Amino acid sequence: MSPRKAAALRHADGRSLREHLIATAGRMISAQGTAGLTVRAIAREAGVADGVLYNHFTDKEELLANALRAHVRAVEAELGTLPEPGSATVEWNLRTHLEYGLALHRAILPAFAGLLAQPAVLTRFGELGGDGDEWRDRLREYLRAERALGRLAADARVDAAAAMLVGICHEAVLSGLLPHAGSTRSPAADEVIEAVLTGIAK
Incomplete structure (x- = not known):
């Protein structure tokens, strides 16, 4: 597909070429991860010339950060x-929140791990911000709301509880991605929830 045709298709489906490039890179990250992902490969998949990407992004890092967000x-x-x-x-x-968080981290952490040698991309990703709608933010807000409703102890340290649940998700997934000495059994979801509720339940 020529660059001209690719641009025309983007107008036809209502997306800008920038949005098309982000979506294309996001799909590639989902399918193959981030390791070795090049501008040339993204451009080829998107059906545009290599230089077109730099008309819409300052550099490769900006494109990959936005693609990670889309992923x-x-x-x-x-x-x-x-x-x-x-x-x-x-x-x-x-328990539902924890299962959601574990599934989310299993799906996205491999892509982030593949960028450990490209910290500039991770910095750009962090700069994009999450508008308070990341899973960890929603978990904190859920716990605060339950405390306000009186379904948790009035002095429940819900931010600490949320951090514990997020940490369990990180540990469970990262321990399978990164080399480590020995192996430990990740606690079952029921055990984790029981431990958390011991500190915050009424």
Whole structure:
């Protein structure tokens, strides 16, 4: 496909060429990770000349950071919705949050691990911000809302509880990605939730 035709298609489906390039790179990250992902490969997959990317992004790092964000959003969309405060039981809802977080991290952390040698991309990703809608932010807000509803102890340290759950997700996934001495059994979801609720339940 020629660059001219590729640009025309983007106008036809309502997306800008910049959005098309981000979506293309995001799909490539989802399929093959980030290691060895080049501007040339992204341009070829998008159906544009290599130099076109630099008309829309300052550098490769900016494109990859935005593609990572698109990858994370695509994974989150597939995982579905999270429970609302006040629904079901706090125990059930926290288990749902933990299972969501584990699935999310299993899907996205390999892409981030592949960028350990490219810290500039990770810095750019961090600079994009999450508008408070990252899973960890939603988990904190869920716990704060349950505390406000009186379903958790009035003095429950919910931010610490959220950090514990996020940490479990990091440990469970990263221990499988990075070399380490020996092996340890990750605690079952029920054990984790019981431990967290011991500190914050009424």
